Amino acid sequence: xxxTASTILIRGAxxxxxAPRGRQDVLCGGGAILxxxxxxxxxxxxxxxxxxxxxxxxxxxxVDGHVHIAGAGGExxxxxRTPEMTLSQMIAGGTTxxxxxxxxxxxxxxxEGLLMKAKGLRAEGVSAWIWTGAxxxxxxxLTGGVARDLALVxxxxxxGEIAVADHRSSSPTVAELVxxxxxxxxxxxxxxxxxxxxxxxxxxxxxxAMIRAAVEGSELGLAQFLPTHVNRTARVFAEALDYGRxxxxxxxxxxxxxxxxxxxxxxxxxxxxxxxxxxxAHVTMSSDACGSLPDFDAAGRLRRLASGRPAALWDExxxxxxxxxxxxxxxxxxTANPARxxxxxxxxxxxxxxxxxxxxxxxxxxxxxxxxxxxVMMEDGEIRRRGAFE
Ligand SMILES: [Zn+2]
Numbered sequence: 001x002x003x004t005a006s007t008i009l010i011r012g013a014x015x016x017x018x019a020p021r022g023r024q025d026v027l028c029g030g031g032a033i034l035x036x037x038x039x040x041x042x043x044x045x046x047x048x049x050x051x052x053x054x055x056x057x058x059x060x061x062x063v064d065g066h067v068h069i070a071g072a073g074g075e076x077x078x079x080x081r082t083p084e085m086t087l088s089q090m091i092a093g094g095t096t097x098x099x100x101x102x103x104x105x106x107x108x109x110x111x112e113g114l115l116m117k118a119k120g121l122r123a124e125g126v127s128a129w130i131w132t133g134a135x136x137x138x139x140x141x142l143t144g145g146v147a148r149d150l151a152l153v154x155x156x157x158x159x160g161e162i163a164v165a166d167h168r169s170s171s172p173t174v175a176e177l178v179x180x181x182x183x184x185x186x187x188x189x190x191x192x193x194x195x196x197x198x199x200x201x202x203x204x205x206x207x208x209a210m211i212r213a214a215v216e217g218s219e220l221g222l223a224q225f226l227p228t229h230v231n232r233t234a235r236v237f238a239e240a241l242d243y244g245r246x247x248x249x250x251x252x253x254x255x256x257x258x259x260x261x262x263x264x265x266x267x268x269x270x271x272x273x274x275x276x277x278x279x280x281a282h283v284t285m286s287s288d289a290c291g292s293l294p295d296f297d298a299a300g301r302l303r304r305l306a307s308g309r310p311a312a313l314w315d316e317x318x319x320x321x322x323x324x325x326x327x328x329x330x331x332x333x334x335t336a337n338p339a340r341x342x343x344x345x346x347x348x349x350x351x352x353x354x355x356x357x358x359x360x361x362x363x364x365x366x367x368x369x370x371x372x373x374x375x376v377m378m379e380d381g382e383i384r385r386r387g388a389f390e
Contacts, residue, residue, distance in 0.1 A: 008374065009044045013053025013360060017060065017350040018331035026058060028356035031374035035352055051369065051376075053360055057327075060335040061096025061357030061372060063347050064313050065250065066161070066198070066228055066286035069100035069128065070109065070117040073292025073307075075168070081105070082307040084117060085290045087124045087387040091377045093311025094367040095287075096357035097127040097339075097347050101161055101198070103291060104168050106134025111142050111149075118155050124387055126372045127357065129344065131198050132156045135163035136170040137180065146180065150187025150195055157342055158196040159184045161228065164210050166202020174213045181214065181224050194343040199227040201236055203262075208243045222247030226341065228286060229255075231269035233262045244278035248341060251333075253316040254287040254308025258295055266312075267319035270333055274325070284341060285333045287313040318365040 007029040015021035015036060025040035026033060027048075044050070067085060074081040090098065100118050102109055111132060118128035132149040133139030139159060142149050149156045159180060163169030172180070181197045188195015201207035211225045228250035230240035240249045251273070253266045264272075266285060273283050289310040295303045313334055320330045339348025346355040360369035370378035377385045 007045055007048045008051060009040060009048050010051045010053045010058060011041050013056050013058035015058045015350050016327060016331055018328050018336050020328060026350065028374050031356055033350065033352055033354050033356050036350060056360040056362055056368060058350060059331060059359045059361060060348050060350050061359055062094050062313055062334045063097040063338040063344060064095045064287050064310065065099045065284060065338045065342050066288050067098040067100055067310060068103055068290040069098055070114045071290060072103040072105060074105045076294055076305065080292055080305055082290055082292045085310060086390045087385060088383045088390055090126060090310050091370050091383055093314045094359045094370055095310050095313060096372040097344060099129045099131060099157060099342060101131040102134040103161060104135050106136050106140050111140055115142065115155055125375050125377065125385060129155050129157045131158050131160040133159040133162060135168055135200060137172045137176055146183045147187030150184065150193050151190035157193045158198055160198025161200035162197060163200040163202060165204040165207035166200065169202065174210060174217060177210065177214045178218045181220055185224060196226045197224060199225055201227050201229050203233055208239045226250055228252060231264040231266055234264060237264045237269060241273065241276045244273055244282050248282045251285045252288045253285055254289045254312035255293060258293045258306055266316040267323055270320050271323060271325050274329060280329055280332060281337060283333055284338045285313060314367060321365060
């Protein structure tokens, strides 16, 4: 039930794209950003809705490359399968673009359901793509092959999350990984997609070594792979500080605060990666939201089962700023960087021709307004658009 996006002028906000652009007016129409410049207010077209952005920062909508939009989990039995992400959960955290994926359960959940969920989110007004495959090899696919999915299905951008160094993985060999990456690369070329292999790194040793071995034994580069959960333990993170100098690394936001003993806090992880000399363009953050987060007590008994929140992505970004990271570099991790790495057209910047996916945040970096493809999804802190069954 998408209303027709009207012409909207956001007046006088401080624009970050993610680089600072100063105080500007931003004109949106037809779902896109039409102009970003001072003084547009005086010449706005008749019937334009004006949003007063003075005193607020205007940012690109967040791009979350790893969300279990159709639910996930189930490793604790049938009662532990997590529900689907709702539109309002996504909007609450300022996320306007997601890339959905299956995860550990490529057995009872399928890509057809994931694809339909992505289509549903698009119909609700936000932007969604998916990764084909799941943890295991051979990966489930929609059309009989990874390259075919990438070439033929508009929503598919790559394959993942393929699990390595994890007791739930199918322990892929280096040769299997190379084969998969080449298939994803070819499909990506044919379909005009990023064609990446998105890798879930588990707690076990050897995740990064596996990628290095795949690259050494083939014509592929490290940029063909996007490993995630690099902050899941201190040991994995120590390796990421080194690996990140050469290849991309993705920090996971929503497991915090459930595993504080093992995990490196996401806001700290991104700051330390940048401080260690990892090129800023190599670093992205995603939520891993709507996966299952079992919380065990000291005796190993299940205390409660939580599901990661999409809003954790913005919470950890804002936390990194509160801890001293400058806003431009923090924002890039969740806007421009994932948009570029995942090759999502029209995303990750406040610039003419880009989609009108915009946030207004207050002085304390609280999300006050969300526009997705030109439609108001949150208005002065109130969610205005919900899914059909929420
Ligand atoms: Zn994972």
